[in-house]
Amino acid sequence: MEEMDHQARNGVSFLSENPVIPDRRNQDAAEQVELQVLLQRSEEKSAPHITVVPDGQTPPGEVTPSETADHSITIDSLLDKMGSPGRYQLLLALALSACMFPVVFCDLATIFYTIHPDTSTCALPVSNETAAWISQQSPMNLGNNTSETYLLKIFHGTHNNTCEDLDSLDVGSVEGKECWTNMQHQFEENGTWSIVAEWNLVCSRYWLVSFATTVYFLGVMIGSMAFGHLADRFGRVRCILGCYACFLPLGIATAYPDTYLLFLILRFFLGFFVQGVQSVSFVLLMEFCSPRYRDAVGGLEGLFGGLAVGALSGAAYVFPHWRQLQLCLIIPCFLALSEPFFLRESLRWQTVHGKVAEARQTVVKVLQWNKLPPDSTLDEDLTCIRESLLKEESKEAGYTWLDCFRTPLMRKYTLSMSFIWFNVLFVYYGISFSTNELNGSLHLNLVLGSLFEMPLNLVAVYFMRRFGRRRTCFTYFATCAVLCLTAASMDSTFLGVDLDTARTVIVFLARASLAGTYSVVFVYGSELFPTVLRNTAFGICICCHTFGGVLTPQVLLLGHLTHPSVPFVIFGLCCITSCVILLTLPETLNRRMPDTVQQVEGK
Structure with missing residues (x-):
């Protein structure tokens, strides 16, 4: 518009440079000449302005295709063009969500590895x-x-x-x-054999049982910190395949240690690499997924997690010896050997690192999977996306983790979400590890618990879209708090009535409600933090999240030394604290995600 206005002004200047001065001695003639000039100006204003330019050049005021792409194309809009979702995205979602099986197997196998003899x-x-x-x-x-x-x-x-x-x-x-x-x-059931019996971890040595679980989750916590950087440097697919390559032999070796110390070392590295599989797979899946389906993907992972709990219980029933169970749980991981044949690198990572040609191949392969034609402007689109992503990264480069605590609202959001993420894992695994203390069959209890979890994971996606992130998260935490405190206050009998079965059901519901928060907190956190600090803030939150697993076994040990209700009182109080914190946070549903710290602070 500015060029066209400038051209119009040039046209007026041209007319004014040759003014027609009326002859005072012939007023009638002057008026006629002035009328002609006015008519001429009117015709020129109404006529289109035509500019002749050499061949191969763009006329002034017109926008080139690349400029149009620069203003309209983004990584998310390109993902929509590749299928929203297509066959490839569905296959990728199923394959990467299936990584929850080895994750759940390694995390919760402790329940069966540490069964106490009668x-x-x-x-x-x-x-x-x-x-x-x-x-x-x-x-x-x-x-x-x-x-x-x-x-x-x-x-x-x-x-x-x-x-x-x-x-x-x-x-x-x-x-x-x-x-x-x-x-x-x-043991109560014939054939059962655990590490407790293997190395006599009873009575005064019982603390070594909890210590083994703590060491495993230390590996998980360190893995969560390490693989964020490794995936950014070497790529998502290389990290996933590298983690599986290390995880498989370690998983087999963990079935054959002859000392407790060697068992600890193997479990530590098993936690390290399995966390790499989980965290990098989640990142790759999010980077291939259109934003409008990311909350559904979170629900899908929760669904696979529930299925994995049921599968773990069934495997433990068939293989009661902990060494046999460990070998059985590694078998599904061999399916990961098929991933190199269809797994493609993240478009975001390829374009940021200048691998535009490889990114083009990725787009073409995905379009072939989805039976869609390639776009003629694909090369220009990828170039423009690279420039925009580099601009984003240049903005993020000037920030460190300290910037998450410099300003009031960023400090509040970081501390609040870190504590909430901590509570999700701390309470969920605390309830899960206490399952072997409940009344009834341990295997049946876990299967029933997984059946409670799966629908609540799916319902969480609907609740997030209908009622918002904060209200959904608050409801789940409040429900878990009430149920945990109720379970803590129940004795085995009341007025001669056996309450063990009722207490078991209450514990199931408490764990299921916490499982539903998994689908919420990741989406909620991503919408609270600004673009320039989102990855950094996520790293802090995930570190606190995994630290919950480190601390959980020690809280259960405290209950063993004092009273069985003590852990559930702690879990209930933690959930209440999370509810209070959520009341101080804003709702993010249908709100634009902030890009800068200034936008978060409202400046």
Whole structure:
């Protein structure tokens, strides 16, 4: 418009440079000449302005195709052109969501690896010292004694625990060493064998059970921090395939350790690489998915997570020995060997790193999968997308993680979402790991729990779109808080009525409500943080999220040492705190995502 206005002004100047000055002595003639000039100006204004330009050049005021693409094409609009969604996107969503199977298997296999025996027995050699010690024990704790040995029987039940008898035995004595070396364990179900029995992790050594789970989640936490940078440097697909390449042999080796220390080391690295699979797969899936379907993808991952819990329970029922179970859980991961044949690198990563030719091949391959024709302006589109993404990255380059805490609202959002993300994993896995303390069959309990979870994951997607992110998240946390505190206040019986089954159902519902928040918090967090700090803020939140898994086993150990209701009281209070925090956060449904810190702060 400015060029056209400038041209119009030039036209008026041309007329004014040759003015017609009327002859005062002939007024009539002057008026006629002036009238002709006015008519001429009127015709020129109404006529279109034509500019002759050489061949191969763009006329002034017109917009070139590349300029049009520069103003209209984005990475998200290109994803829509590639299918919204197409066959390839659906295949990718199923394949990458299926990574929840090894993730859930590794995370929750601890439930079966750490099953506690009902009783343990050890034979003590007959001596004057052991005779004096045995005389102080309860008769019910003594087995069939012989002339050469005393048989000590230890009960591990919640309401009948006699570990103090074993703990009072001097571990450094000959008798103590003999007892711990030759200890035998009896489980409720025949064939069951766990690491507790493998390395005698009972009584005073029970803390090593929780420590093994903590070490695993330390590997998960470090993996969440490391693979964000590795995926940005080497690409998403290389990281996913590299993680699987390391994960498979480690998973097999974890079934054969002969010492507790070696088991800890293998589980640490297993957690490290399985977190790489999960986090990078999620990023790749989000980068191939149109924004309007990203909340549905979160629900799909939650659905696969519920299916994985049921599959884990079934596998543990068929293979009660923890070593056999570990080998069985690795088998589905071999399906990942097919991923190199169809997995394509992220368009965002390829264009940012200057791999425009490879990005073009990716687009063409996806279009072929979806049976769509390639766009004639694809090369120009990719060039323009690269320029816009580089501009975004240049803006982000000037920010560090400290900028998440410099301004009031950014500090509030970062701390709030970090605590909420922490609570999701902390409470969910805390409830899951306490499943083996519930009444009834452990395998059936987990299957029923997964059946509770799956519909709530799908319903969460609808709730997010209908009622908003904050209200949905608040409802799930509030429900879990009420259920956890209710479970904590329930005894096994009340007025002669058995409440164990009712308590089990309440715990199932509490865990299912937390599972529904998984689909919400990731979407909610991405819409709160600005573009320039979104990845950095996500890194902080995910680190806090995985730290919840590190802390959970220790809280359960606290309940073992004090009272079984203590963990559920803590879980309920954490959920209430999350609800209070959510009331202070804004709703993000149908609101434009902020790009800068200034937009977040309202400046």
